[in-house]
Amino acid sequence: MNNISGPDLACSIAGIESVNPFWLASAPPTDKKINVERAFRAGWGGVVWKTLGEDPPVVNATSRYGVHRGMNGRPIGINNIELISDRPLDINLREIEKLRRQWPDRVIIGSIMAVMEEEAWKSLAIKVANAGVQGLELNFGCPHGMCERGMGSAIGQAPALAEQATRWVVEAVGTLPVFSKLTPNVADILIPAEAALAGGARGLSLINTVNSIAGVDLDRMAPMPVVDGQGSHGGYCGEAVKPIALHMVAEIARHGLADRMAISAIGGIGSWRDAAEFIALGASGVQVCTAAMLYGFRIVEDMADGLSRFMRDRNYRGIADFRGLAVRNVVDWNDLNLNYDVKAFIREDKCVECGRCHIACEDGSHQAIRIETKPSGGKRFVVIDDECVGCNLCQHVCPVADCIEMRPVENGLPKLTWPAHPKNPRRMAAE
Amino acid sequence: MKRFIVPEPGVAIGESGLAANFSDLHPPLTSVQAATEAFACLFCYEAPCVTACPTAIDIPGFIHSIRHGNPLGAGERILSANILGGTCARACPTEILCEGACVVNDTEGRAVKIGQLQRFAVDAVMERGGAHPFPRAADSGRRIAIVGAGPAGLAFAHCAAMLGHRIVVYDAQEKPGGLNEYGLAAYKMADDFAQREVAFLLGIGGIELRQGRRLGRDFSLSDLQRDYDGVFLALGLEQPAGLGIPGEALAEDALGFIAALRRGGPKALPVGTRIAVIGGGNTAIDAAVQARAMGAGAVDILYRRGRDAMGATPWEQELAANAGVHLHFWTRPVEILGTSGAITLRLTDTQMVDGRLESTGSIRDFPVDRVLAAVGQRLHEVIPEGIAVENGRIRIDAEFRTSLPMVFAGGDCVTSGADLTVQAVEDGKRAARAMDRDLRAATNGTGRQGDSHE
Structure with a gap:
């Protein structure tokens, strides 16, 4: 798998030692022994077992997944309406016990869910802890089905309830690390994060799935996935949700909470680069689900290899060496330097004359790219510096690597933020 | 790229080989x-x-x-x-x-x-299927005759019908389509596509086809001028250019070879048949590759200039090579000897001297069974009476008008752009709009450049 020596991917997540930062998130890929064995063989450092509840097990609907496809026809996100484990609790616990003995260097976290009753949370937590898991994850995030029964996001969206449930579990399992899994379906992610801290959680897992309808079947006139002519909102996941997850992890980290609780980041992670970005924003480890569901457990091979090479190239000896390095650069808009200026520069020698930069700027931005006819025939695309606001749109649509550069303008001006800006009416009023 | 089935020497192509070679x-x-x-x-x-x-x-x-x-x-x-x-x-x-x-x-x-x-x-x-996608404008009360149901004539017919005119198309062949039906390799137009396309096009309504009617034999241009409000000549280039060398009667016209194949379907050639094709355009390739596809033992294309000057595109050249056709450059026949089926091509090598193509003086004999000439086409020898011709094509102005009033022309019989189907279609479309403008201007009395209807 990883043939290069040097950086060590081994890491500690809320005090749990893991051979690498790659865990599989609580979901179908982690719902039984046969899956988890295959995942461990493929190289995953750990799994969060599919969420367990008290017996009798839930009953699931058919079908379960909707898909959101990108322009190339491949899924960029899926949503699901599946519930928690639909197998008896005892079978799950016996399988966890066996796996813990067979794979002592790998991590198994028990994900649990219960109604808002002390005894329910405590008894379930103890049963699962006794199976030998290295930690517990409290499912406060599931946004479909279970929330209608007062569980999942119904608890996660009520900070007082989440804090209380966390406290009950921490009281029950003592030193065993407890992760609170957060729903992104809230206005401010800091509120449930602080509730978890108050309840005694040692870690945060985020984000759970985003409430969604994946699409509408225009023949059956029903949301997808369609269950006997009808559908329900589900949980959206996959690469499309990564920007949402990055933001929420960053918010928690830059408000100091990542120093007090470990973050196990989740949300659209499928590559080493995704993992590195979350770690740079303060995550101690990452969890993967959708990418493994779409492409199989084998994706971990390049995640490990690519992350090792990245770390070696930057002289990072371990995950801790670059964890959180980007956090200090995530600031409020009000802290941005308004005197900083960049302009697009189009390299004529690389231009293939597709016209995409022109039409994007013309219709979608600031009408700052002019088409000129070359004496030799063909077209030249010229940036009108006075109109260019440095928005990057042309660079984003250009199909040629390195054809459009965003060049800083050397204006010699000092940093100037909005609160200090002469055009800020509130500043002027204060003077 | 398609892989043609080429039998071993002495082995017949067989029905399955023929079917595979002439599939799409x-x-x-x-x-x-x-x-x-x-x-x-x-x-x-x-x-x-x-x-x-x-x-x-x-x-x-x-x-x-x-x-x-x-x-x-x-x-x-x-x-x-x-x-x-x-x-x-x-x-x-x-x-x-x-x-x-x-x-x-x-x-x-x-x-x-x-x-x-x-x-x-x-x-x-x-x-x-179902309803034709383009609606016709209200009937203009005008009738237009078209001569030639090839790409230019058909494109004109459809566009003019859409503009509300009633159209009659006269065509000398049994089936409409012109070169689409009779001049392209069969594997390019598999499953009778040319006829299916004509049927689709006619779905707009207001177009009547009269097949087997030849200008100059069955009717005259003045008949059409008398009976219709406008005439569009889409005659194509019917006359093979000819090799202009002694014994040229022994050479068959390559387009005639292709047309016969399209009429009768591909048939296995006698095992070992040697065929030479004279010329360097896509017609030469279509004839040569189809000959090979019908099991010819050896097919040689002889072209008087170099590869770069070939009218056939690099892709067509590769297709030919792929089918086992041999391309010979800088050579041309000076005489054809022998009798049908036992022919000797007397060849000379050529070279450029001061920008002119000249013989090197060398002579060699090249025995074949059949010779196909694909050296271009020219206007039919019966040119409509009174119409001005320039450089071997019907003269038109920028609006596709000929020298005769309300007689327009387009496609291969005029000089507009490259001699391609797609250019003929554009000619037909633009000529129809131009004639429509003239017809409406005449009605409104505002002169030729007046009312446009697009």
Whole structure:
């Protein structure tokens, strides 16, 4: 798998030692022994077992997944309406016990869910802890089905309830690390994060799935996935949700909470680069689900290899060496330097004359790219510096690597933020 | 690229070999292939592929429609610019037109398969059947005669019918379609596509075809001028140019060879047949490759200039090489000796001297069974009475008007652009609009440049 020596991917997540930062998130890929064995063989450092509840097990609907496809026809996100484990609790616990003995260097976290009753949370937590898991994850995030029964996001969206449930579990399992899994379906992610801290959680897992309808079947006139002519909102996941997850992890980290609780980041992670970005924003480890569901457990091979090479190239000896390095650069808009200026520069020698930069700027931005006819025939695309606001749109649509550069303008001006800006009416009023 | 079945020496091609060799040159894309290919398009603005297309099909637009699961919209967008978009998708030398200009050549080293995508979309429209997608304007009360049911005549007919005129098309052949029916390799127009396309085109209504009616034999131009409000001449170039060497009667016309094949279907040639094809254009390739596909033992193309000067595109040359056709450059026949079936081509090598093609003086004999001449076509020897001809083509002005009042002309019989199907379609479309403007201007009494109706 990883043939290069040097950086060590081994890491500690809320005090749990893991051979690498790659865990599989609580979901179908982690719902039984046969899956988890295959995942461990493929190289995953750990799994969060599919969420367990008290017996009798839930009953699931058919079908379960909707898909959101990108322009190339491949899924960029899926949503699901599946519930928690639909197998008896005892079978799950016996399988966890066996796996813990067979794979002592790998991590198994028990994900649990219960109604808002002390005894329910405590008894379930103890049963699962006794199976030998290295930690517990409290499912406060599931946004479909279970929330209608007062569980999942119904608890996660009520900070007082989440804090209380966390406290009950921490009281029950003592030193065993407890992760609170957060729903992104809230206005401010800091509120449930602080509730978890108050309840005694040692870690945060985020984000759970985003409430969604994946699409509408225009023949059956029903949301997808369609269950006997009808559908329900589900949980959206996959690469499309990564920007949402990055933001929420960053918010928690830059408000100091990542120093007090470990973050196990989740949300659209499928590559080493995704993992590195979350770690740079303060995550101690990452969890993967959708990418493994779409492409199989084998994706971990390049995640490990690519992350090792990245770390070696930057002289990072371990995950801790670059964890959180980007956090200090995530600031409020009000802290941005308004005197900083960049302009697009189009390299004529690389231009293939597709016209995409022109039409994007013309219709979608600031009408700052002019088409000129070359004496030799063909077209030249010229940036009108006075109109260019440095928005990057042309660079984003250009199909040629390195054809459009965003060049800083050397204006010699000092940093100037909005609160200090002469055009800020509130500043002027204060003077 | 298609792999032709070439039997071992002395072995007959057989029915299954024939069927395989004459199956579709480019099998149609599946919907998955089309969607994947559509994704490769960059959706350029003022796209070079559109500029390169004589009919200016909105290529990025139709590919965008395919990408978004709207093949019928894509097909109608194509057909609105080029009603014979189905034939052009199959027969256009796309590598020197749209695909040659494709920006993806620069970004990925290969072009988007525009021709194949175009076929996918147009096929979808034709397979849907039902009502014709383009409505006719209110009847103008005008009648127009067209001479020639080839691409130019058919494109004119459709466009003029859409503008509300009633059309009668006179055509000398048994079936309509012109070179689409009789002049293209059969594997380019598999499954009787030319006739299916004509049937689709006629679906607009207001067009009557009169087949087997030859200008100058069955009717005269003055008959048409008398009976119709306007005449469009889409005569094509019917007369083989001829080799102009002693014994040329022993050479068969390559287009005649192709037409016979299209009429009677491919038939195995006698085992070991040696065929020489004189010429360097796509017709030479179509004849040579089809001869090989029918089991000819040896097929040689003899061209008097170098490879770069060939009218046949590099892709066509590769297709020929792929079928085992040998290409010989810088050589031409000076005499054809022998009798039919036992022919000796007397060849001389050629060279450029001070910008002129000259014989090197060398002479060698090349024995073959048949010789096909594909050295170009010219206007039929019976030129309509009183019409001005210039450089061997009917003279037209910028609006496709000939020297005679309300007689227009387009397609291969005029000089407009490259001698391609797609150019003929554009001629027909533009000539129909031009004649419509003149007809309406005459009605309104505002002069020729007046009212436009587009």
